[in-house]
Amino acid sequence: MTYKEPIFDVAQLSHVEIFSPRMDESLHFFKNLLGLSETERDGNSVYLRAYEDFYHHSLKLTYRETPGLGHVGWRSSSPQALERRVQSLEASGLGKGWIEGDRGYGKAYEFVTPDGHPQRILWDVEYYQAPEDQKTKLLSRPQRRPTRGVPVRRLDHVNLLASDVTKNKQFFIDHLGFNLREHIELDDGREGGAWLSVSPLVHEIAFLGDRTGKGNRLHHIAFWYGYPQHLADISDIFVEEGIRIEAGPGKHGVSQAMFLYxxxxxxxRVELFGDAGYLIFDPAWKPLKWTQDQIEEAIIWFGSPLPNEYFIYGTPHDTPPYQAGK
Structure with a gap:
């Protein structure tokens, strides 16, 4: 069997920008409950990172009147790799052009998915330097573990709602070198969801079919704990703080990950990963296909069923989450 030559030009998910109309409350959630650290402020934006994220920031929180996705940032594997991906993105017709960069990183190339989700790819990054009172003796960690809330360890992935899962999936495969890890095929032949990565992780990006038909929306961003017990710990805090839990703790069939939404x-919507699921090291990995009659196990391996709003609500949305699905 002949295998397509892999593309190793995209190294990792670098950061995500999301919009919030309630900045003070959102900052309290991310900083005091999830333990993210603030590295900088600029205008209407605050730059945040988890304690095992090595760069200047992994989350950019920006004020807007409606919630949603600002952009997804990807880091290339070299300056040369960046140029190769830009050539491919320009040929795709979905490239938007170069920008000078942002706080924490240099020149970046902007593009969009076939659905229109804003993306950036870059090489030059600023590495986080902890202040004296946050330095750690653990050399493999960029800062001391915070003592606020139940701190997440790193940004894990982003999940986007798409009007056409296959078109968006194939774009990431053809132009960015992503590997399809798992997907759901519906009875009519359409893909209901696709999970892709450039690393041994099961996914750094996923696309779910948007049942509203709108597409170009954010389903969720996800942070990683590595310890399932932390999902119960943070759930206690969320209840006390009045943070609405949508679903979980539970376990997905896709990815095998313990989750909390x-x-x-x-x-x-924010997902918290209680463990790593499983890792993929096989260079000839054959994507796992879940069929429509297996969707229940794919979405929930164990735990309570997901509410209907999980498959409908994304940001931006016509109603806030406490009204969605009602």
Whole structure:
């Protein structure tokens, strides 16, 4: 069998920008409950990172009147790799052009998915330097573990709602070198969801079919704990703080990951990963296909069923999350 030559030009998910109409409440959620650290402020934006994220920031929180996705940032594997991906993106017709960069990183190339989700790819990054009172003796960690809330360890992935899962999936495969890890095929032949990565992780990006038909929306961003017990720990805090838990703790069939879904106060859905699921090291990995009669096990391996709003609500949305699905 002949295998397509892999593309290793995209190294990792670098950061995500999301919008919030309630900045103070959103900052309390991310900083005091999830333990993210603030590295900088600029205008209407605050730059945040988890304690095992090595760069200047992994989350950019920006004020807007409606919640949603600002952009997804990807880091290339070299300056040369960046140029190769830009050539491919320009040929795709979905490239938007170069920008000078942002706080924490240099020149970046902007593009969009076939659905229109804003993306950036870059190489030059600023590495986080902890202040004296946050330095750690653990050399493999960029800062001391915070003592606020139940701190997440790193940004894990982003999940986007798409009007056409296959078209968006194939774009990431053809132009960015992503590998399809798992997907759901519906009875009519359409793909209901696709999970892709450039690393041994099961996914750094996923696309779910948007049942509203709108597409170009954010389903969720996800942070990683590595310890399932932390999902119960943070759930206690969320209840006390009035943070709405949408679903979980539970376990997905896709990815095998322990999950918890909540709405941050700005209206965006956030997933918390209790463990790593499984890792993929096989260079000839054959994507796992779940069929429509297997969807229940794919979405929920164990735990309570997901509410209907999980498959409908994304940001931006016509109603806030406490009304969605009602």
């Amino acid at each position: 909540v709405f941050e106060p700005g209206g965006n």
